[in-house]
Amino acid sequence: MSEPTIVMTLMVRDEADVVAAMIEHHLAEGVDLVIATDNGSVDGTREILADYAQTGRLELHDYLQHDKRQSQVVSSMASRAATEHGATWVINADADEFFVAVDPSMTLRDALRATPTGIGSFAVPVTNLTGAPARRGAAFERLVWRDLRKESTLMETVALHAHPTSDVIHVGRPGVTVQQGNHGVDIPSMGRPDPAHAIEVLHLPWRTYEQYSRKIDHMGRAYEASTTLNPSPRHHGMRDYRFLRAGHLEALYMVRHPGDEPGEDFEHEPRVLHSLQRVLESGQAVRPDRLRPLLIGGWDGYVPEECAEAARVAAVVIPLELEHLKASTRWRDLYRTEAAGRRRAEEQLELAARDDRSTARRLASRVLGAVRRRVAALRRR
Template structure:
């Protein structure tokens, strides 16, 4: 297994322990200039001979290059039959219980060369701090429409597994490799990944800031408009990311309803097997209610803006209609702010959020609409 990691001290030890217990023979890890103790944890495993530890402190989006070299070394230096390119917040498992990764990979036909593994995002109640393996015990199976409604673009993309090859290339994100697939494992040998990307506000906000600044430091690298990390980075800069973080997590009522409809599924394999190194610190319930309300408004506004941008070229009437909708949303934000400001305990923080939202998001959105209308309104 290859692993490029930065500032994941809250989860890196259980992640490594899990995969070693699953029969992964060797983990080649590159620490990307961590400052939170991650490197020291990795050094402990390296001293025991269970991890080959490398260092690359450059903070640019060079994951594809670094992982490619580790994957090539896995074959040329360590004789790997199969290579799994993982992230620190991923736990790889056989889909069927009672077996290990070593069991299934010893039976998978190497003639298929490479195949994709489904990545399942895990969710549950939010927290200020904490690893959250006993809290995030629900597979997030919401539809794309349901994801969009809470400000998310889509679920995580599948990961690529490949046979050991000294000439392999791994694409940024570990989702594609240069080795063409010749098939897929049979159902009884399928692999899946349980993904824990939003373990706490402390971890998530730091990850977003690290990732966004790495993109800004990478000249010539332009993220796609739907890049989830950069959207969250802009939210962090706007002061609205905490509201978005809370809103994307289901409430207890939403979890109950989602379990009945199939939007969520209980998943305790990791929770029951691994202890979380960092204890959870719950969010403030009253403040959480206020922030979630902002998150809902923000998500609605962003959805309107995305629709507007996708149809500006030849949809003048739609542009004008969305302009009216954004005006209504702006009024709703002002009304909501006035209501929330009546709560003395939350008023100062709410005003800060409103100012950030109004000055950066709404004004920007209205300016976009005004420009669009001036370009596309029919001349009389």
């Protein structure tokens, strides 16, 4: 079986607390090259990417506009993966996503080597990792629990609409279009990998409040600046942007974390931590100086009294948000109903106008016919 060429794309902004770990993990898992675009980072992320670019394992580009043109930028990188690097498989990832084979005895390369390219593209499920909340500091030792809470209760308990949408892996193809959010491509899926070679994503979106609040602020401002993108009222990022502007995001961040000893809705999952430790300890790290600081050192956690106060705030804020969503949905439904009625009325007017024009043409034809017959009769006389 021939060896695939695996290329990962990465568009990133201000993710210095995780990006080196993400790159090291995927290079160790068998990714041949990372094509990265820095989106105007100011926290040292671009310098980290530049260090990896010097090793030849990462190709670095820049996109400085903060306008949420992720689809355009990632599509360009994904196309380049095929045209410039001959990619067999392309993985479009975020800095907080860690792709792994479901079977822990396999690497990502093992799984993709065994996956037929004829399926074109396939969805990859994403699971959040969580744990104890922290204001700042190291994340990987804390966030070692799969979030398996029921979606039906997420909104009422922690103001989340749903668990993450699946990502997608696809064959290399020039001119491919990657959807906003990396959740789909215009390459049809003709099947799924054999379950023995399944792949999943372990996702660390809420590492520290410092990191998460910065991310939400960046995202909200970028959407506000965009003239073409219009997220729905249910968009989780824009909801958190409202919480941030109202001064309640930290409380919501805290209640989304179950702490050090979560209940039955969480499953212990230290694979990301163990993967990174193994890469560092084995000497496999490409830039150990960039990885090591992310695995050592403590964090600034919250005391029980702070967590209790956050729960009290959330108990007030979340019902208000549910009312906001209901109102937004009602207005959206009213708008859609009105727009649909307007379209039907316009269609009926157009049909009526067409009927009027058709009637006029028939009348004109009859009159013209009568005139021609009259003229012909006069000529015969």
